[in-house]
Amino acid sequence: MRNISLIIGREFRERVMKKSFIFTTILVPLFMLAMGAAPSLIMAFAEGETHHIKVVDESGIVAERLASNKEVVFDLSKRDLAESLVAMSQDEECFGVLYIGKDIVANPNDARLYTTSSSSMTLEASIAEQIESIIEKERLKQYDIENLEAILAQVEASVHLATFRTDKDEEGAATSAIASSLAGMVLGFLLYFILAIYGSMVMQSVIEEKSSRILEVMVSTVKPFEMLMGKILGVALVAALQVAVWGVLIMLFSAAILPAIMPENMMASVEAVQSGADISALATQQDIDPEMLTAMASLLDTGHLAMIVGVVLLFLVGGFLLYASLYAAIGASVDQAQDAQQLTSVVTLPIILAFVVMMVVMKDPNSPLVFWASMIPFTSPIVMVARIPSDIPMWEIAVSLVVLYITFTLCVWGAAKIYKIGIFMHGTKPKLKDLWRWLKN
Numbered sequence: 001m002r003n004i005s006l007i008i009g010r011e012f013r014e015r016v017m018k019k020s021f022i023f024t025t026i027l028v029p030l031f032m033l034a035m036g037a038a039p040s041l042i043m044a045f046a047e048g049e050t051h052h053i054k055v056v057d058e059s060g061i062v063a064e065r066l067a068s069n070k071e072v073v074f075d076l077s078k079r080d081l082a083e084s085l086v087a088m089s090q091d092e093e094c095f096g097v098l099y100i101g102k103d104i105v106a107n108p109n110d111a112r113l114y115t116t117s118s119s120s121m122t123l124e125a126s127i128a129e130q131i132e133s134i135i136e137k138e139r140l141k142q143y144d145i146e147n148l149e150a151i152l153a154q155v156e157a158s159v160h161l162a163t164f165r166t167d168k169d170e171e172g173a174a175t176s177a178i179a180s181s182l183a184g185m186v187l188g189f190l191l192y193f194i195l196a197i198y199g200s201m202v203m204q205s206v207i208e209e210k211s212s213r214i215l216e217v218m219v220s221t222v223k224p225f226e227m228l229m230g231k232i233l234g235v236a237l238v239a240a241l242q243v244a245v246w247g248v249l250i251m252l253f254s255a256a257i258l259p260a261i262m263p264e265n266m267m268a269s270v271e272a273v274q275s276g277a278d279i280s281a282l283a284t285q286q287d288i289d290p291e292m293l294t295a296m297a298s299l300l301d302t303g304h305l306a307m308i309v310g311v312v313l314l315f316l317v318g319g320f321l322l323y324a325s326l327y328a329a330i331g332a333s334v335d336q337a338q339d340a341q342q343l344t345s346v347v348t349l350p351i352i353l354a355f356v357v358m359m360v361v362m363k364d365p366n367s368p369l370v371f372w373a374s375m376i377p378f379t380s381p382i383v384m385v386a387r388i389p390s391d392i393p394m395w396e397i398a399v400s401l402v403v404l405y406i407t408f409t410l411c412v413w414g415a416a417k418i419y420k421i422g423i424f425m426h427g428t429k430p431k432l433k434d435l436w437r438w439l440k441n
Helices: 002-016 019-045 081-090 121-141 148-155 177-211 214-218 224-261 264-274 279-286 290-299 302-333 337-363 368-373 380-390 394-422 432-440
Strands: 051-057 072-076 094-100 111-115 163-165 173-175
Touching (some): 002 224, 019 224, 051 081, 081 094, 111 121, 121 148, 177 224, 177 302, 177 337, 177 380, 224 302, 302 337, 302 380, 302 394, 337 368, 380 394
Parallel strands (some): 051 072, 051 094
Antiparallel strands (some): 094 111, 163 173
């Protein structure tokens, strides 16, 4: 154990003290938050150019009902289309000419936009939407229904569906499918990249030490199994530390920063939901989407976040130890990284498969495919972590963890046998059958 602890300490310090580790641990979460907020900030502060458009309306029912805004200003043209196009070419402020045909109600496609330069998709969609609304109202008038607009305003409804889990308690707990799916996708992506990046890091380290013959010197005082365990456990601690720091930052954001920047009425509603208030009534009173209210209540529940972070760490450590042992065995069996491509494809295939299955979690986190993928140890670290925010039964998580760590133990035992022989093999490019032979021996 002393030799293993020494190797763990060396691997841990070597990676934690690097500037790249500090950069990815501290700045990556801030970068992700900035990327998430960037679209909203851009839309809020970016002001596009106002487009002046002349309208040639032969139908006589569209031009006067077109509403101008910051993006587009409509001006009724008293000239015909040809004259308006000539005037447009001479007027620098005029961006384009909108032509509305005489039979626009019967033929909605009888509308054309002429511009002096390229237009945007949003501008064209905005104009088309207004014309569609006008045509629909004109068609409804043909039914000769009195106070039609008032009737349509009264019957218009917007449904915000509140969802409750009755399997958690007697009254039912409010849940947010959108928030759970997005959180699951983020966690699944996180585990996917950590397993791929840190696993290959272990393999590359073993290859470098084998090429420099350091392993042959170390094996005189340290058993191959101790070297293998020390290396993968040391790197596993680095990955776990990084995720733990991210988890602490998320909980600090949830407990301190988010409540300070939220509007008071929203914060009061969230606290009421956490206290067991009727979410449907609160959403109606405050005119808030129940889905959004539920998602914010979950995000501000630091106890729930701490539980998720803890379970994610367990799957991260188990999944990493499983794959790191396989990567280390491959690294010990080759002399150069190029020689390991064929062997690493066998190891990375389950990771890619788990990533693909993770996409299905958003559609149905309890489908048979997702369930069994979250139980199979080679895919469970990613798939199960993507399911956890959906509040799945604890027995599924427990069974998946037990199977994962049992499989890890067996893989380390087999990887150690390959590692023991591979570190002394030079000048050969082993194949899968060679690894199988080393394993049996």
